[in-house]
Amino acid sequence: MAQTAVAGETEAATQVALAVNNIEVVYDEVILVLRGVSLEVGKGALVTLLGANGAGKSTALKAISGLLKTEDGEVTRGTIALNGERIDHLAPETIVRRGLFQVMEGRRIVEDMTPIENLRLGAYTRRDSEIGADIEMVFSYFPRLKERTGLAGYLSGGEQQMLAIGRALMARPQLMLLDEPSMGLSPLLVNEVFAIIRQLNRDLGITMLLVEQNARMALRCADYGYIMESGKIVLDGSAAELSNNEDVKEFYLGGGEQRKSFKNLKSYKRRKRWL
Amino acid sequence: MNVELLLQLVVNGLILGTLYGVVAMCFTLIYKASQVVNFAQGEFLLIGAWVCWWLLTEFQLPFYAGFLLTLVFMMVFGIVLQVLVLRPMIGEPVISVIMVTIGLSIFFQAIMKWLFGVFTQPFPPIFPIRSVDIFGLNVQPAYLMSMVISLLIMAGFAWFFKYSRLGLAMRATAFNQQVAQSLGISVKQMFAVSWAISAMVSALAGVVFGIVNGVSPALSFFGIKVFPAVILGGLDSIVGAVVGGLIIGVLENLAEYVDGQWLNLGNLYAIAPFYALVLILMIKPYGLFGTEKIERL
Ligand SMILES: Nc1ncnc2c1ncn2[C@@H]1O[C@H](COP(=O)(O)OP(=O)(O)OP(=O)(O)O)[C@@H](O)[C@H]1O
Ligand SMILES: [Mg+2]
Numbered sequence: 306m307a308q309t310a311v312a313g314e315t316e317a318a319t320q321v322a323l324a325v326n327n328i329e330v331v332y333d334e335v336i337l338v339l340r341g342v343s344l345e346v347g348k349g350a351l352v353t354l355l356g357a358n359g360a361g362k363s364t365a366l367k368a369i370s371g372l373l374k375t376e377d378g379e380v381t382r383g384t385i386a387l388n389g390e391r392i393d394h395l396a397p398e399t400i401v402r403r404g405l406f407q408v409m410e411g412r413r414i415v416e417d418m419t420p421i422e423n424l425r426l427g428a429y430t431r432r433d434s435e436i437g438a439d440i441e442m443v444f445s446y447f448p449r450l451k452e453r454t455g456l457a458g459y460l461s462g463g464e465q466q467m468l469a470i471g472r473a474l475m476a477r478p479q480l481m482l483l484d485e486p487s488m489g490l491s492p493l494l495v496n497e498v499f500a501i502i503r504q505l506n507r508d509l510g511i512t513m514l515l516v517e518q519n520a521r522m523a524l525r526c527a528d529y530g531y532i533m534e535s536g537k538i539v540l541d542g543s544a545a546e547l548s549n550n551e552d553v554k555e556f557y558l559g560g561g562e563q564r565k566s567f568k569n570l571k572s573y574k575r576r577k578r579w580l
Numbered sequence: 581m582n583v584e585l586l587l588q589l590v591v592n593g594l595i596l597g598t599l600y601g602v603v604a605m606c607f608t609l610i611y612k613a614s615q616v617v618n619f620a621q622g623e624f625l626l627i628g629a630w631v632c633w634w635l636l637t638e639f640q641l642p643f644y645a646g647f648l649l650t651l652v653f654m655m656v657f658g659i660v661l662q663v664l665v666l667r668p669m670i671g672e673p674v675i676s677v678i679m680v681t682i683g684l685s686i687f688f689q690a691i692m693k694w695l696f697g698v699f700t701q702p703f704p705p706i707f708p709i710r711s712v713d714i715f716g717l718n719v720q721p722a723y724l725m726s727m728v729i730s731l732l733i734m735a736g737f738a739w740f741f742k743y744s745r746l747g748l749a750m751r752a753t754a755f756n757q758q759v760a761q762s763l764g765i766s767v768k769q770m771f772a773v774s775w776a777i778s779a780m781v782s783a784l785a786g787v788v789f790g791i792v793n794g795v796s797p798a799l800s801f802f803g804i805k806v807f808p809a810v811i812l813g814g815l816d817s818i819v820g821a822v823v824g825g826l827i828i829g830v831l832e833n834l835a836e837y838v839d840g841q842w843l844n845l846g847n848l849y850a851i852a853p854f855y856a857l858v859l860i861l862m863i864k865p866y867g868l869f870g871t872e873k874i875e876r877l
Contacts, residue, residue, distance in 0.1 A: 375758045401764030409762055415755045418748070426748050430764040476764065 622803020
């Protein structure tokens with residue numbers, strides 16, 4: 306069963322950047338937050354992970370990037386593989402060196418440093434001589450950052466988000482995890498940030514896993530999407546499929562109001578690949 | 581009033597104050613990077629000075645060789661101490677970690693007394709002249725050297741934290757450990773680096789002070805004297821540590837002047853900084869440059 310499935314997928318597997326297999330995450334050794342989550346991100350793809358508050362989206366990203374280990378969280382079951390190699394046991398700093406970089410929820414820039422210092426920090430794992438050129442490259446994507454020479458803590462929310470993304474670019478990641486980049490931004494800025502994310506994905510070929518509350522925007526720029534509820538993936542499909550799905554329209558894109566949750570829907574059994 | 585004496589004491593205060601500032605910076609470095617209140621800071625000076633003295637007298641090494649070897653030794657010492665003693669304490673309550681550093685302080689004092697005795701030992705002379713004359717003031721060349729070295733160290737720190745890759749990473753670690761790790765920085769490595777730098781630079785201060793006053797167990801008093809400086813400056817501010825050190829240095833000497841001229845209490849020199857400390861904590865609980873954390877009761 307699983308054997309044959311894997312054998313049949315070897316061709317495709319070489320194209321898989323990130324494979325999360327049936328992971329379970331527990332906080333403080335008792336609080337079970339993820340209950341068997343599986344997802345896959347193809348090389349060069351832009352995949353979105355949607356879900357309501359508290360569904361476990363950030364937890365999933367932190368499990369992947371290893372930052373869970375800094376919060377008393379633990380992956381108690383399942384595996385996570387980057388380019389076919391398991392990374393679930395690695396320290397977060399090692400995972401960054403493997404080319405996976407998480408832009409955490411709430412920007413988390415270093416407030417008592419200037420934007421340029423933040424960008425140089427992003428390149429901490431690099432030792433090459435192109436760091437200066439890459440700072441200019443980031444400024445070409447986010448021109449307004451260049452004019453800000455004060456402390457990053459005084460930047461506006463949108464500028465801080467741009468700095469957070471720019472800082473991630475400085476690490477030259479293959480795979481970027483973005484946790485709610487639209488949080489707290491005005492509609493106009495949301496558009497701008499999403500356009501840049503899409504552009505980075507296309508221009509630089511950076512694979513992206515994008516967690517969002519703003520399902521409409523996320524589905525507009527993503528190739529594929531997963532929907533999470535109470536620590537489980539309840540639905541997945543191409544962005545077009547999801548956008549046209551009646552229930553997604555209803556719960557995430559605004560619309561009818563008959564059902565309260567996917568949990569009540571028998572028809573949305575997750576495709577069982579690992580059983 | 582004896583203006584010349586006053587001036588001399590102010591200059592002494594500034595010279596000693598820069599040295600306090602350097603040690604206070606070292607203390608703050610550890611506190612900022614790893615949130616450890618290091619009560620064994622004074623012992624870093626003591627160990628550094630004794631090791632250097634021992635290399636110079638026992639092996640007749642030239643000063644520069646002995647000095648460099650001391651720095652290398654202290655770097656390794658700082659790392660080993662952090663990895664073996666402090667690293668297992670990560671996540672333990674603050675008070676437990678404080679008890680450990682107090683324990684280390686007592687332990688190192690005892691070891692140094694056992695190895696080198698309790699008497700003051702002079703450094704072999706390093707400068708050919710006893711004193712130089714600057715604007716009519718008598719200044720020992722060692723004091724001048726102390727001042728120059730302290731200022732160089734401060735400039736070095738400023739450069740390190742502003743421009744070096746490691747310095748930025750240490751600032752990020754001090755800002756938020758999770759953020760630092762998300763950038764690929766090994767927080768454990770940064771802790772070790774902060775202890776290594778702190779031990780090295782403190783030892784340097786210890787050697788400088790030893791050259792001026794001789795080496796003795798009294799050197800570890802520096803660790804205690806540095807507290808008013810650090811708290812005055814605000815515990816987590818490097819600039820504050822320097823300013824605090826300068827203020828304490830000058831204050832001590834002014835207190836001696838006032839005492840010598842009028843009060844004749846005889847001990848104001850040693851305790852004035854602590855009076856200042858109490859006073860300042862009453863007015864500004866987070867020091868002059870510290871981060872304010874408001875605690876409501
Ligand atoms: N460090 C932690 N310790 C204990 N429980 C946690 C921790 N972090 C998150 N949780 C719990 O795990 C659940 C999922 O949290 P998570 O942050 O992953 O949700 P989310 O989908 O990202 O939500 P949001 O959209 O609000 O960001 C929540 O119930 C939360 O209370
Ligand atoms: Mg979240």
